[in-house]
Amino acid sequence: xxxxxxxxxxxxxxxxxxxxxxxxxxxxxxxxxxxxxxxxxxxxxxxxxxxxxxxxxxxxxxxxxxxxxxxxxxxxxxxxxxxxxxxxxxxxxxxxxxxxxxxxxxxxxxxxxxxxxxxxxxxxxxxxxxxxxxxxxxxxxxxxxxxxxxxxxxxxxxxxxxxxxxxxxxxxxxxxxxxxxxxxxxxxxxxxxxxxxxxxxxxxxxxxxxxxxxxxxxxxxxxxxxxxxxxxxxxxxxxxxxxxxxxxxxxxxxxxxxxxxxxxxxxxxxxxxxxxxxxxxxxxxxxxxxxxxxxxxxxxxxxxxxxxxxxxxxxxxxxxxxxxxxxxxxxxxxxxxxxxxxxxxxxxxxxxxxxxxxxxxxxxxxxxxxxxxxxxxxxxxxxxxxxxxxxxxxxxxxxxxxxxxxxxxxxxxxxxxxxxxxxxxxxxxxxxxxxxxxxxxxxxxxxxxxxxxxxxxxx
Numbered sequence: 001x002x003x004x005x006x007x008x009x010x011x012x013x014x015x016x017x018x019x020x021x022x023x024x025x026x027x028x029x030x031x032x033x034x035x036x037x038x039x040x041x042x043x044x045x046x047x048x049x050x051x052x053x054x055x056x057x058x059x060x061x062x063x064x065x066x067x068x069x070x071x072x073x074x075x076x077x078x079x080x081x082x083x084x085x086x087x088x089x090x091x092x093x094x095x096x097x098x099x100x101x102x103x104x105x106x107x108x109x110x111x112x113x114x115x116x117x118x119x120x121x122x123x124x125x126x127x128x129x130x131x132x133x134x135x136x137x138x139x140x141x142x143x144x145x146x147x148x149x150x151x152x153x154x155x156x157x158x159x160x161x162x163x164x165x166x167x168x169x170x171x172x173x174x175x176x177x178x179x180x181x182x183x184x185x186x187x188x189x190x191x192x193x194x195x196x197x198x199x200x201x202x203x204x205x206x207x208x209x210x211x212x213x214x215x216x217x218x219x220x221x222x223x224x225x226x227x228x229x230x231x232x233x234x235x236x237x238x239x240x241x242x243x244x245x246x247x248x249x250x251x252x253x254x255x256x257x258x259x260x261x262x263x264x265x266x267x268x269x270x271x272x273x274x275x276x277x278x279x280x281x282x283x284x285x286x287x288x289x290x291x292x293x294x295x296x297x298x299x300x301x302x303x304x305x306x307x308x309x310x311x312x313x314x315x316x317x318x319x320x321x322x323x324x325x326x327x328x329x330x331x332x333x334x335x336x337x338x339x340x341x342x343x344x345x346x347x348x349x350x351x352x353x354x355x356x357x358x359x360x361x362x363x364x365x366x367x368x369x370x371x372x373x374x375x376x377x378x379x380x381x382x383x384x385x386x387x388x389x390x391x392x393x394x395x396x397x398x399x400x401x402x403x404x405x406x407x408x409x410x411x412x413x414x415x416x417x418x419x420x421x422x423x424x425x426x427x428x429x430x431x432x433x434x435x436x437x438x439x440x441x442x443x444x445x446x447x448x449x450x451x452x453x454x455x456x457x458x459x
Contacts, residue, residue, distance in 0.1 A: 030066055032434040036073040038066060040436075042130075063442030066435075070448065074427055075137035084143055086135045089234070089276040094131055095124050096231035096278075103226055144423050150412040158411035159400055167398045170406070173347040175390035176361055177333035179318055180325040181300040181372070182383045183292035190264075193286040197257045197264040200282055204254065210268055210280060219263065220283040228280035232273065242267070246279050293374075293382060300372035300384040307369055307386070315369065315388045324383070333388065345405045347393065357387065364389040 028040035046065045051057065079085070099120060106112035109120055116123050200217055204210050211227025218224040235243045241260045249255055249269045257266045263285035271278040303322050306312045313321075319333025328335060334346045335357075350358060356375050364370060370387040377383070393402060400407060428448060435449050 028436075030436050030439060031070055032432070033070050033073045034077045034431045034433075036077065038069045038073070042069060060442075060444075063439060063444050066439050066442070067444045067448075070433065070445075071424065072134060072137040074424065074431060075140040076133045077431075078427065079136045079140040082140065082143065084136060084140050086132065086139060087274075089232075089274050090135060091128060091132045092232050092273065093234060093237075093276055094135060095128055096233075098127070098131070099124060100222075100226070100229075100231050104222070108225060141420065145416045145419050148412070148415050148419055150408055150415055154415065155404065155408045155411045156400065158414060159398075159407050162398075169397055170393075170395065170403060171349040171351055172395050173349050173393045174353070174361060175346045175392075176335055176348065176353075176357060177315055177319060177388040177390060178325065178328060178335060178357075179300075179303060179315070179323045179333055179386045180328075180383050181296040181303075181322070181385070182324040182381075183288045183296040185286050185289070185292050189289065189292070190259075190286050193284050194257060194259070194264050197266060197282065197284040200284075201254065201257060201266045210254075210282075214280065214282050217284070218282040219285045220281070223281065226280075228282055229270075230279050230281065232271075232276045232278045234275055234277075242281075246277050288382065293384075297372060297374075297384050300386060304369070304372055304386055334390070346390075347405075360387055361389050366391055 029037050030040045030043055031038040043062055043065050046069075047062055050061055050065075055061075103109050103112050103120070106115060113119055196217075200213055204213060211229070214224055214228030218228050220228070223230050235247060237243075238246060239260050239262070241258055242265065245255045245258055245265075246267060246269060249267075251269050251271055254268045255266050257264055259265075263283050265281050265283050267279045267281035269277060269279050299322070303313075303318055307315060307318055316332035319329050323329035323333060325333075331346075335348060337345045337348045337352070339352060353361070354375075356373075360370050360373055364387070366389055368389050372384045372386055375383055375385050396402065398407065431450075433448050433450050435445060439445055440449065
């Protein structure tokens, strides 16, 4: 509760400051880039967000914000020339995602509207153009860098340019696999929860308010405070069972009760826009019993015997066949470095490991398979896991042999940054840019203004 209180105070201060800043600085132009302008109020609004996140005041941040906004407009204007567009559905989905976060932080839609001084619908209309421009700019940037390719020769050349005394150091890393056994309820054990969902659905069909019952009974903590409202989403935003149900109903229709990995749901379609659907739902989650945990342990013990005593199956095959972790079962059971998902590396620094996994693997030797252990996830759910320690790498200075995936990522990012820098340098020379004197001393904006046009911008 204390953390929520702090977050709410920060949010209130941010909204209050943002509204005040908008009123006092709405007509001041901070910069002009081509046919676009950046208002001082745009900068103050983003600076308010920065402060609300607990960061210290810093004039340099406003310089960086202005540079970011000028950059966004340069990209967006080029996107018009190159016919790079984003669909309205994409913009709506991003607006809705942001609004759900704001509503949650504010403690409900009514409180958010009180802070904003206007309705959520009005506010969404106000922020939509800026969000659309931001999405267009992102897509244009992706187009500029789409042909960037990093070859082994590029990686080697990048590495060789790093001074030996500046080579990064890497902590001890391990490769570890897991086979996860989630407790499963029988159909008879789950029936009481399905019936509870059916009863709530019947109450709504008989005239009770969907949103009120969702706030009272839904066990989806993210949407329950909003009356079960999930906003607009595309098909890929939901698990397949939920998506299939959401996209086959007409607006206003209420689905039958159905089951996903999360529990029993029923939903109502509020609105459909092309490949985006606006739904609300109620979730009832079954409670795992000790009996179901005992069954999952018995299964884990059986698989452990197959791996170590009978040796009738290897770890990778066992993970694919038995594991309930969809993120690892088709990867030979191997965990991926969550801080480096794009590189899909299985080397994980020991300080980034789940403490429960670190505790078990700390006493294992390379090649060992652990006995089934009971683990508790961040969501509080319990499961049994068998771990396999594939390799360990001690702390060391970077080298190509051990660290090629990491160095390739660094080299690729460097190449992307140089490609973007060259594009912006060329584009700035071809575009009229004018910056208010307040920002002309910003180190990050040196060289941005069109020559001989650094006089104060008139509002």
